[in-house]
Amino acid sequence: MDSVRRVISVIVINESSVLARVAGLFAGRGYNIESLTVAPIPKSDFSRLTVVTNGSQRVIEQITKQLNKLIPTLKVIEHEEMVEKEMVLVKFPSAEHISDIQALCSTYNGNIVHAGENNIIGMVADEPKRVENFLDACSRYNPLEIVRGGVVAIER
Amino acid sequence: MKMSGAQMVCEAIIAEGVTTVFGYPGGAIMNVYDAIYKQTGFEHILNRHEQASVHAADGYARATGKVGVAMVTSGPGFTNAVTGLATAYMDSIPMVVISGQVPLSLIGTDGFQEIDAVGISRPCTKHNYLVDKLEDLPRIMKEAFYIARSGRPGPVLVDVPKDITAEIGEFIYPTEVNMPTYKPNHKGNERQIKKAVDAIVAAKKPLLYIGGGVVLGNAGELVRKLANMAQIPTVETLMARGVMGHDNPLLLGMLGMHGNYSSNMAMSETDLVISLGARFDDRVTGKLSEFAKYAKIIHVDIDPANIGKLVDVDYPIVGDTAEVVAKMIELIEDSVDTSRYQAWRDILNRYNELHPLSYEDSDEVLKPQWVIERIGQTLGEQAIITSDVGQHQMWAAQFYPFDRPRQWINSGGLGTMGFGFPAAIGAKRGCPDKTVINITGDGSILMNMQELVTAAEYEIPVINVILNNHFLGMVRQWQTFFYEKRYSSTDLSFQPNFKMLAEACGGIGYDVTTKKEFDDALADAIKQNKVCFMNVAVNRLENVLPMVPAGGALYNMLLEHKEY
Ligand SMILES: Cc1ncc(C[n+]2csc(CCOP(=O)(O)OP(=O)(O)O)c2C)c(N)n1
Numbered sequence: 006m007d008s009v010r011r012v013i014s015v016i017v018i019n020e021s022s023v024l025a026r027v028a029g030l031f032a033g034r035g036y037n038i039e040s041l042t043v044a045p046i047p048k049s050d051f052s053r054l055t056v057v058t059n060g061s062q063r064v065i066e067q068i069t070k071q072l073n074k075l076i077p078t079l080k081v082i083e084h085e086e087m088v089e090k091e092m093v094l095v096k097f098p099s100a101e102h103i104s105d106i107q108a109l110c111s112t113y114n115g116n117i118v119h120a121g122e123n124n125i126i127g128m129v130a131d132e133p134k135r136v137e138n139f140l141d142a143c144s145r146y147n148p149l150e151i152v153r154g155g156v157v158a159i160e161r
Numbered sequence: 162m163k164m165s166g167a168q169m170v171c172e173a174i175i176a177e178g179v180t181t182v183f184g185y186p187g188g189a190i191m192n193v194y195d196a197i198y199k200q201t202g203f204e205h206i207l208n209r210h211e212q213a214s215v216h217a218a219d220g221y222a223r224a225t226g227k228v229g230v231a232m233v234t235s236g237p238g239f240t241n242a243v244t245g246l247a248t249a250y251m252d253s254i255p256m257v258v259i260s261g262q263v264p265l266s267l268i269g270t271d272g273f274q275e276i277d278a279v280g281i282s283r284p285c286t287k288h289n290y291l292v293d294k295l296e297d298l299p300r301i302m303k304e305a306f307y308i309a310r311s312g313r314p315g316p317v318l319v320d321v322p323k324d325i326t327a328e329i330g331e332f333i334y335p336t337e338v339n340m341p342t343y344k345p346n347h348k349g350n351e352r353q354i355k356k357a358v359d360a361i362v363a364a365k366k367p368l369l370y371i372g373g374g375v376v377l378g379n380a381g382e383l384v385r386k387l388a389n390m391a392q393i394p395t396v397e398t399l400m401a402r403g404v405m406g407h408d409n410p411l412l413l414g415m416l417g418m419h420g421n422y423s424s425n426m427a428m429s430e431t432d433l434v435i436s437l438g439a440r441f442d443d444r445v446t447g448k449l450s451e452f453a454k455y456a457k458i459i460h461v462d463i464d465p466a467n468i469g470k471l472v473d474v475d476y477p478i479v480g481d482t483a484e485v486v487a488k489m490i491e492l493i494e495d496s497v498d499t500s501r502y503q504a505w506r507d508i509l510n511r512y513n514e515l516h517p518l519s520y521e522d523s524d525e526v527l528k529p530q531w532v533i534e535r536i537g538q539t540l541g542e543q544a545i546i547t548s549d550v551g552q553h554q555m556w557a558a559q560f561y562p563f564d565r566p567r568q569w570i571n572s573g574g575l576g577t578m579g580f581g582f583p584a585a586i587g588a589k590r591g592c593p594d595k596t597v598i599n600i601t602g603d604g605s606i607l608m609n610m611q612e613l614v615t616a617a618e619y620e621i622p623v624i625n626v627i628l629n630n631h632f633l634g635m636v637r638q639w640q641t642f643f644y645e646k647r648y649s650s651t652d653l654s655f656q657p658n659f660k661m662l663a664e665a666c667g668g669i670g671y672d673v674t675t676k677k678e679f680d681d682a683l684a685d686a687i688k689q690n691k692v693c694f695m696n697v698a699v700n701r702l703e704n705v706l707p708m709v710p711a712g713g714a715l716y717n718m719l720l721e722h723k724e725y
Contacts (some may be wrong), residue, residue: 017342018342022279022283022291025280025283026283029283029284033284063469063470066469067466067470070465070466071466073465073466074464074465074466076287076288076308076340076342076343077342078342079341079342
């Protein structure tokens with residue numbers, strides 16, 4: 006069966022073991038995690054986990070059902086109509102042309118967030134596909150380090 | 162009322178109506194054991210191994226339908242309990258296991274007998290808790306029992322640090338649970354049920370496929386009623402033996418790897434599978450692409466994740482089997498034409514005449530199948546049969562004349578050798594009026610044989626019938642069929658003296674080699690009312706047949722195996 010990519014949001018009770026439950030479920034049943042982000046939902050007892058995964062239609066269906074089965078899970082949202090964003094930080098040598106990097110970052114909804122003696126750090130927040138493009142473009146400027154934040158998503 | 166955390170644990174157990182707790186003490190759980198000493202609300206049975214405690218609680222739960230409770234200490238006490246948790250998890254058995262934990266201040270320091278119990282048990286429990294505040298304890302106990310028995314049942318672990326059980330606090334046991342994230346659906350969608358019933362009425366070759374969920378959901382009687390009313394042929398999984406009753410003409414038998422011919426052929430030729438509380442396990446389906454190839458599928462299950470997991474389903478119905486089947490009966494009553502399936506029933510009856518479930522009896526050597534039939538003739542409906550894992554388990558499932566749900570207790574999902582004896586102890590405690598027989602093998606029985614001491618001490622008269630083939634028989638059978646008879650590590654010629662072993666532990670032993678000796682031993686064992694080992698020498702190289710080789714299609718059964 007064809008593998009499809011899915012962004013799944015899981016609303017869970019904000020308690021210490023819950024991330025282990027979700028991660029353990031993926032590991033134990035052999036599901037892929039492309040990226041995973043977690044943060045508490047403001048003014049509530051819940052957290053929102055955003056998982057990017059891929060698998061056959063049957064596997065994706067199992068993932069959502071198994072996530073739903075976890076006792077601390079309130080809701081699983083598996084939606085094709087999501088606004089997705091991912092943040093990335095890239096460190097460049099200070100010898101590179103700062104204005105070029107600045108221009109590149111702003112093309113992708115970003116900016117220079119640090120320019121010091123040792124290095125320049127750029128930040129971008131954009132759709133995952135565009136983040137890939139940005140990183141491709143960055144390679145010309147000899148990036149020293151790349152830190153990706155994982156996808157966050159919200160329903161349209 | 163003010164009391165210690167340890168007392169709260171006991172009070173919660175009493176409030177839940179549990180009358181027997183199985184367990185084993187140790188440092189981290191000692192406060193609770195002290196509270197057990199001072200209370201009179203339940204009995205505590207000291208097994209001689211934590212694995213046995215958990216299996217005993219499990220057997221108690223399976224036999225009675227109530228939640229089983231086991232209690233263990235931290236570290237090795239807990240790790241010994243893991244096999245028991247996994248066994249119960251795979252078969253969806255309602256159980257609460259309480260484990261001691263090192264004091265909160267020591268957690269994470271590799272303290273003495275510290276192990277991450279919630280971490281280890283996460284994949285083999287329905288849910289688990291580490292109690293880190295005394296004030297949460299009453300609520301957690303309440304939730305643990307509720308989660309264990311509601312929805313798709315399963316084991317729940319409550320890990321309680323030692324300082325929590327020592328602390329004094331206010332105890333008010335909640336009367337209700339309020340869990341916004343856990344609300345199992347019982348009803349079943351009415352429109353879907355209606356559509357499924359329409360499909361049944363329109364089918365030509367419908368087949369009821371009954372699983373353990375029917376037993377767990379106490380839906381046995383309703384399922385019988387549905388089958389009888391609509392005159393639909395029926396197959397049972399290993400976990401559902403007893404639901405239809407062995408002499409119901411609609412029951413074809415057990416299906417799957419060691420299912421009988423007509424059951425497996427029925428599944429291969431049906432045009433409508435009505436799956437009730439079954440989960441399409443690989444030991445049942447054989448090769449998936451050939452399974453029920455010509456059929457539409459109705460799948461009724463309390464767990465949505467079971468539906469569509471392995472096969473595509475045409476009529477998915479999430480709900481409690483009893484509630485859904487009751488609704489089906491209502492709808493089907495006036496619309497079904499039972500003569501419609503007559504031709505189908507005739508075909509299946511002919512299959513059954515062609516290849517009935519059978520074995521070749523002998524006057525020279527005892528046949529294990531004969532022994533099981535004999536127990537059935539002697540005790541029938543009166544007995545609860547537990548089992549271990551191997552050939553003896555399959556023969557028991559095939560040849561015992563089961564008549565009711567909860568009469569047959571075995572580890573189907575995990576296949577845990579060593580389950581049968583402690584489970585029998587739990588079943589007997591839960592159902593003292595029944596004769597409890599563990600049908601076991603010479604390999605399996607040794608895996609929890611220390612329970613002889615438990616059963617002798619507490620006067621729990623479990624009859625262990627050891628079908629002794631001096632082999633790890635089931636593995637040996639695979640070696641015969643698929644490994645050119647290279648009997649690697651399966652020969653159990655070196656044996657303990659089972660009779661003396663039983664006697665040494667305060668039980669009774671019997672050595673049996675003939676039919677007459679078996680009848681005498683069984684009669685005596687029933688009369689003596691004491692735990693016993695019945696060492697029954699059976700034909701060494703007997704094979705379990707029919708057999709669908711692993712991964713093969715259900716209709717490709719080995720029906721006989723002549724050469725040896
Ligand atoms: C704890 C455990 N270890 C290993 C196995 C694998 N296994 C399945 S059947 C079997 C042989 C069982 O032998 P015995 O109890 O003598 O029963 P028989 O098959 O001879 O009737 C083994 C080793 C298992 N199911 N459980």
